[in-house]
Amino acid sequence: MDNKEIAKKLSSLVQLDIDAVHAYKEAIEKVDDLQVREHLTQYRQDHERHISDLSAEIRRLGGTPPEFSLDFKGYLIKGFTSLRSAIGTKGALNAMHTNEKLTNKEYEAAKYWDMSPDLKQMIALAREDERRHLEYIERALEEKPH
Numbered sequence: 001m002d003n004k005e006i007a008k009k010l011s012s013l014v015q016l017d018i019d020a021v022h023a024y025k026e027a028i029e030k031v032d033d034l035q036v037r038e039h040l041t042q043y044r045q046d047h048e049r050h051i052s053d054l055s056a057e058i059r060r061l062g063g064t065p066p067e068f069s070l071d072f073k074g075y076l077i078k079g080f081t082s083l084r085s086a087i088g089t090k091g092a093l094n095a096m097h098t099n100e101k102l103t104n105k106e107y108e109a110a111k112y113w114d115m116s117p118d119l120k121q122m123i124a125l126a127r128e129d130e131r132r133h134l135e136y137i138e139r140a141l142e143e144k145p146h
């Protein structure tokens with residue numbers, strides 16, 4: 001892939017991460033369990049870090065990263081819709097489960113993009129974050145049936 005193509009691919013990940021930050025913000029407001037809230041807050045920060053790291057790479061490649069818009073672009077539309085009607089910790093976790101399954105899928109696919117070893121490494125680390133988010137949410141849903 002040439003630089004322009006790579007920048008475009010990375011931009012789609014940044015947009016996904018922006019949507020994830022918005023989704024986490026909404027989810028966190030619905031969570032009354034302090035421990036779950038702390039985890040979700042950390043995960044929101046991971047997504048914010050992905051945005052700044054990837055945006056720096058996009059600029060380095062000569063591209064312009066997506067702006068951090070206040071509304072989401074629809075990458076996580078299914079999870080957003082269920083967040084709107086979600087009630088309490090379990091509802092929020094269920095919605096974020098839907099969202100994280102998608103971010104996991106996208107980051108898994110990104111691992112195979114043809115790009116520099118440095119970028120591959122960055123994506124692999126972010127992919128590990130995503131795996132961690134999904135694993136925790138699945139565990140929390142099992143432990144908190146209500």
Ligand SMILES: [Fe+2]
Pocket residue numbers: 020043047100103129130133134
């Ligand atoms: Fe995540």
